[in-house]
Amino acid sequence: MHSSRVRLLRRHIAAQDMDRVADEAMKALVDNQAYWTGGWEEVLRELRELPAERRRELVHSVAERFPSVGDETESRCNALTLYALAADGLDDDPLAAERRKTLDDLGRQYSLWSATLFDLLAEAEWAAGRVLSPAVVAVVRRSAQDRYCLDELVSLAKKLTEPVLNVGEAWAERAMRDTADADWQALLAHAATATASKPTARWDKRATALVDTLGPDRVRETVLPWLTLVGRPRTLPLDLRAYEANLNNAYDPYNANALRGLAWLLSVLPPHPDTPRALGALVETSLKKVAGLGPRNPKVANAGVIALARIDSEPALAELARLATRVTYKNTAKLLDSALEERAVALGLGREEIEELAVPTYGLTEVGRAEYRLGEATALLEVPGSKALLTWRNATGKPVRSVPASVRRDHPDELTELKAAVKDVDKMLSAQTERLDRQFLARRTWPYATWRERYLDHPLVGTLARRLLWTVDGVTVGHADGELRTLTDDPVRTGHEVRLWHPVGHEPAEIVAWRDWLERHEITQPFKQAHREVYLLTDAERTTATYSNRFAAHFLRQHQFHSLAAVRGWRNKLRLCVDDEAPPATRELPQWGLRAEYWIEGDGEEYGIDTTDSGSYLRLRTDQVRFYPIDAPHNSAHCYGGEYGMWLRDGSDPVDPLPLDTIPPLVLSEVLRDVDLFVGVASVGNDPTWQDGGPDGRFREYWTSYGFGDLNQSAETRRLLLDRLVPRLAIADRCTLEGRFLHVKGERHTYKIHLGSGNILMTPDDRYLCIVPKSNGGSPQGGYLPYEGDRMLAVILSKAMMLADDTEITDPTILSQL
Structure with a gap:
């Protein structure tokens, strides 16, 4: 508020002209866009100190002018705050209906700025003995969570002890329905105090006492069903501003504290197999991403991990090990690693061993x-x-x-x-x-008896291990007809050292023979092993010497790449369209003393077109793959491009990248396979709807060259498989493989399906046909496949089945193109 208006208001206050005071105050509210800013505090204090009769006059003057503030909730709230302050201790309440309506409107907000001083209105209601609705209490509590909120707001939130949780979330409302008596209310109230990163001894002592009062079994049986409701759609959707677009999908921050407390509380109960299952689900639900916000609530996820680490039981250890293979959020993944390391040290085992021993049998009495x-x-x-x-x-x-x-x-x-x-x-x-797919770079070996116990004969892991190839004392074996067998089906019943087989280092004829062996025994591998792509050093890479351009100049969907990289054990930082630097995507290989780098940069510069609402790039440009010693200083480059440079400290010298011909072939092959996966899955060239080239058509040339160009290594593997598979299909007489395409003869057209992207051209004029696969990628129409996990193979087969019988297509979007 300008100083001139402050002086004018003070003159009107001194003259006790309440009509003029009301006029100037309401004008100030409009001019200040409903925010109480500099100078207001002094004026409000002076109004509060007026005699009751003058304040009564002001109440009625404000009531007469109230319609002028309009329908904006915060403007109404400010006017009513002025009104409530003047009406303190008076019987008059001419704006009772407006007050109730505004408070109801407030209850549909996520939070309000402290500058609106809406706490004065809520405080006035509370002080007058009028009960604030649960929805308004929730707004007060959420607003008080803001680190910049006023102390008065925090003080008011502390006074509002009922209801014990915020309404609006299914789990919280179920919890409050289930817990009417004082002991349960005390337990929920204690859970809501879980604001630290981990429980203290004092917190645990109070939790244990509350649990003992209610009974541990009763607590577990009551609390676990609440956790199944976490993450459900809000029961009270909020009216959000544009910048709050996704908060309806986030956790209520006040209730999130209670969730953390409940997770910790479950860990003081006697171990029960249902508890780790529920905590694991809570971790995963809490890490599900919300557009524009990221993970829903990492603090709740971390609380779930801490709780699991505190439970001394095999199911809890199994859940930690399972989550360690699934969680990619950095801080939670660190907690999981620490928990498993601590358990391994306590048992005198290695980290890999603890993961192996943590796999439960789930009641299976024999393999599978x-x-x-x-x-x-x-x-x-x-x-x-x-x-x-x-x-x-x-x-x-x-x-x-x-x-x-x-x-x-x-x-x-x-x-x-x-x-x-x-x-x-x-x-x-x-x-x-x-986990098994990551073992190729782990350099693991097992004593034969240990391996049989933990892998081949384990009731659960055995269902995977018996579909893989291994080497026993250097001899390659697979499991068929109840025994380990060689390529000639001779049984192998003893041995000393076992390794997971990889095609690198084996002759092509031997690899093909093992593919035939798997096919003869109708074994479907859980992932590509015998058909695994092998990436050998090329002449171009011998020329560049220290880097590979094999996967440069691609455009990838950043968030999909980021998720894939995390799953494959790479570290990556999302690129934001800001003045900042970031390291390349890296994968550390401690067993080899190496670090692999994939150089990437953000693409574009227009917010909302090239970025999300939060400013992260939608797409990346790709560049070199390099290798360094694992302890070499890290490189970094500007997020939207530019030369990479090494970050040097304490006058240290830069470290050169390692020549590619010094990288072990297995390491080179697996790292390049990862990068090929990133490109093969996340490339914009895979999007069948991008025929127009995306924003401003600038990706049209890339989309065409990728979507119909030369096959990468994984697509070549797919081609070799289809060459064997197509003759067995029900539509074999309509299909032929030619170069980069699977040709499918329909009644309307002959179609060419690209083996890399799955994109389709129709002969004779190579007109593009856009078919968007379902989210699950479709599925092959029966028949034997030698491995699982190739989504694009499933897409190609499902498209081929559809197009071979194109007269039966009913989808209007497809028919309009035919």
């Missing part, structure tokens, strides 16, 4: 199989591939399609546990597949 007798019915849990399967038999041993009624009636708890076990097995299978 378990039977459960429930009354007269039998449940059969089997793991035939990458998913668990639960089937049923009746009293006569006859298979039945659904769960028998007697089981639903007489064994509901066992049925619930079985269904949960199926989900657990699926999650762990995915985690173990990723």
Whole structure:
């Protein structure tokens, strides 16, 4: 407020002209865009000190002028704050209806700026004995979480002890319905005090006392169902400003503290197998990303990890190990690493060993199989591939399609546990597949007996290990017909040292022979191994010597690349369209003493077109792949491009990149395979809707060259597989492989499906056909495949099946192009 207006208001106050005071105050509210700024505090103090009669006059003057403030919630709130301040201690309340409406509007806000002083309005309501609605209490509490909020707001939030949690989230409302008595309310209130990074001894002592009062089993059985509701859509959607666009998908910050406390509290209960399952789900739910915000609430995820680390049980250790293969958020991943390292040290084991021992059997009594007798019915849990399967038999041993009624009636708890076990097995299978796929660079060897126990004969891991190739004392073996066998099917029953087989270093004829062996035994590998791409040094790379340009000059979707890199063990920093530097994407290989770098930079400069609303680039440009000693200083470059330079400290000398011909072939191949994966999945050239070249058409040339150009190594592998697979398809007479394309003859056209991108051209004029695959990528139409995990292969096969029978296509978007 300008000093001239302050002086004018003071003159009107001194003259006790309340109409003029109201006029000038309301004008100031409009001029200041509803914010109480410099000078207001003194004026408000003077108004508060006026005699009751003058304040009564001011109340009515403000009430008469109230319609002039308009419908903006914050403007109404400020006018009512002035009104509430003047009405303190008076019986008059001419704006009662407006006050209730404004407070209702406030209850639909996420938070309000401290500068609006809406706490004065809420404080006036509270002081007058009028109960603030739960929604308004939630706004006060959320606003008080802001580090820049006024002390008065924090003080008011502390006074508002009811309800114990904020309304608006399904889990919190369920918790408040389940906990009406004082002991439960005390437990929830204590959970909401979990604002530190980890529980203190004092916090634990109070939590233990509360749990003992209610009973540990009762607490667990009551709290775990709440956690299943975390992350559900808000029960009270908020009216958000443009910059708050995604907060309806985030956690309420006040309730998030309570979630952290509940996670810690579960860790003081006696161990129970349901607890780690619930905590693991809480971690993953809390790390799900919200556009413009990032992970929903990493602090809650971290609390879940801390709780799991405090539980001394095999299921808790298994959940930590599973999460370690899934979590890519840096701080949470560090916590998981630390927890596993501490457990390994405590047991006198290595980190890799603790991960192996942490895999539970989930009740499987033999590799991939378990039977459960429930009354007269039998449940059969089997793991035939990458998913668990639960089937049923009746009293006569006859298979039945659904769960028998007697089981639903007489064994509901066992049925619930079985269904949960199926989900657990699926999650762990995915985690173990990723762990095994990373073992190629781990340089692991196992004593034969240990390997059989932890891998080949392990009830769960065995379902994966028996579909992979290994070397026993240098001899390559696979598992078929109940035994380890050589390429000539001779059994191998003893040995000393075991390694995971990799095609690098093996002759092409031997690799092809093992592919034939897998096919003969109809073994589908959990990931590419026998068909794994091998990246050997090229003449161009011998010329450049210290770097590879093999995967340079591509345009990648940044966020998809970022997620893929994290899953494959690379560290990366999201590029923002700001004046800042970032290191390249890096993968450290401690077993080899090496660090791999993939040089990237942000693309574009227009906010909202080339960036997200938060300013992170949508796309990246790619450059060189290099290798350095693992302890070499890091390189960095500006986020939107420019030369990379090495960050040197204490006068240290720069370290040159290593010649590529000195990099072990296995390391070179696996690193380049990772980079090929990043390009093959995240390239904008894979987007079938980008025929126009994206923003301003500037990617048209790249999209065309990538979408229909030469095949990369993974696409070449796909071509070799399709060459064997196509003759067995039901549509074999309509399909031929020619160069980079699978040709499919339909009734309307002949179609050319590119084996790298899956993009389609129609003959005779090579007109583009846009078919957007479903999110799951489609699926092959039956038949044997030698490995899992090639999404593009599934896309190509599903498109081929559709186009071979193009007269049956009903999708209007596709038909309009035909």
